[in-house]
Amino acid sequence: MTVSISADALRELIAIVGDGRYVQLKVDDRYVHGSDASVEWAEPQVVVYPGSPEEVRAVVAWAARHGLPVTPRGAGTGLSGGAVPSGGVLLVLTRLDRILDIDPQARTARVEPGVVNLELSEAAEPFGLFYAPDPSSQPACTIGGNLAENSGGPRCLAYGVTSNHVRRLMVVLADGSEVELSAAPDPLGYDLVGLFVGSEGTLGVAVEAEVRLVPRPEAIRTLSAAFPEMALAAEAVNRVLLAGVRPVALELMDRATLDAVGQAFREAVPPEVKALLIAEVAGLQEEADWAAGLCRSIFAESGALAVELAATPAERDRLWRMRKRARGALGRLAPNYYVHDITVPRHALPAVLVQVEAIGRKYGLRMATYLHAGDGNLHPNILFDAREPGVFDRVLAAGEEILGLAVEAGGTLSGEHGIGLEKRDYLGLVFAEADLEAMRKVKRAFDPAGRFNPDKALPQPGICREVRPGVKGRVPEGKPAAEVGLEG
Helix, strand or coil: CCCCCCHHHHHHHHHHHCCHHHEECCHHHHHHCCCCCCCECCCCCEEECCCCHHHHHHHHHHHHHCCCCEEEECCCCCCCCCCCCCCCEEEECCCCCCEEEEECCCCEEEECCCCEHHHHHHHHHHHCEECCCCCCCCCCCEHHHHHHHCCCCCCHHHHCCHHHHEEEEEEECCCCCEEEEECCCCCCCCCHHHHHCCCCCCCCEEEEEEEECEECCCEEEEEEEEECCHHHHHHHHHHHHHCCCCCCEEEEEEHHHHHHHHHHHCCCCCCCCCEEEEEEEEECHHHHHHHHHHHHHHHHHCCCCEEEECCCHHHHHHHHHHHHCHHHHHHHCCCEEEECCCECCHHHHHHHHHHHHHHHHHCCCEEEEEEEHHHCEEEEEEEECCCCCCHHHHHHHHHHHHHHHHHHCCCECCCCCCCCCCCHHHHHHCCCHHHHHHHHHHHHHHCCCCCECCCCCCCCCCCCCCCCCCECCCCCCCCCHHHHCCCC
16 A cells, blocks of 8 residues: 655655755656666655765655655666665665775775766776776666676676675665674674675665775786677687686677667678677786687687687777677667576576577567676567567566576576566576575565565565566556657
């Protein structure tokens, strides 16, 4: 049941943040905050932009007093519906955007949750350091969102995901109190930082994080290898890793993705190229040269049509621009896409890639797949036009088959995008009910009333899969198209 917010309660809320601009109630404001980068949608009752940890604590305490759920949100780049509001308060943390300290001796940084991922690495660059997790949304996504989803990125093959780089957190709990969670230097006790990172805003709100920074390598070598088949490229990935090379990244794009990138960035890709593999190695000069030479040989022996080494920083940047902007470029192929995030054992990649394409053909949908091939993390994108009658049903059915395919191959539902709303009700494919209930008990220990990001990450007993907040692109019931900006 939706709890109404009285005029007096709203005046309290505005007094907390000190400016009515940071409390948004208009229909259009609430509508545009109703989704992240997924296909999910739901409308909050109020959108709040606190400007300090103290204001976050006060807003959360205000919501608790008035019986309202709280959904934390960063930049809204998440892909699983984790930041889609559950009614109540949408708590947007982008105003908490300060880098509080960089300690080059300890190789750490203290940051607020609204700091943009890439800006942290830019701030650390003068000290010869960088922040390793690098999701493709790196120029926009925030550290708070990365903490919520335990984000990875291309470099996680060598450096690990977000949880490997967090030392300490300051967290606001559901009653508005604040606690410190520490992962270092004391190894005793429960790893509460490890528990919190990846909890998708269901346990609390991080208002400060101390993260590890890593030294920039002496040398970086980036190669591209063009293949006539995706399966051959996937097999080359396995051969590189079995040869003892430890790349920083091994990224793969299929032909559909290359078509989109080619149109978006005017990159001419020969028609015989069906897959492009990007490999990056780093270390001392001699180490990087050895690894690059071995990768070049393996790619050629694996059937590559061409292998090129980026000769300049500009050429390296061009390759990474193609890969990291691939998802946005898919708009050149279709107005809508539904991205998945399955992870499978590397040896299963060639067969799984073929089966993903077969699922697309079965439902009459074009697929565009790019992947962190080094750790078996695929991103199949189902391309569609939301204006086509009945297309959502086919898209969701194809997505469900892709999730089942991952589990059957010995993999899992998500590598880095999180569970959110999108995959919440499929967790039973990988966990027994006893496991899920143990997780619910952890949630209740942190949030007894269940107000933090309810209905996310964990299926609730008695709620069927069809109960979803909505799908972006569909006009919400009772709202004319002109009112929500979908007319025309």
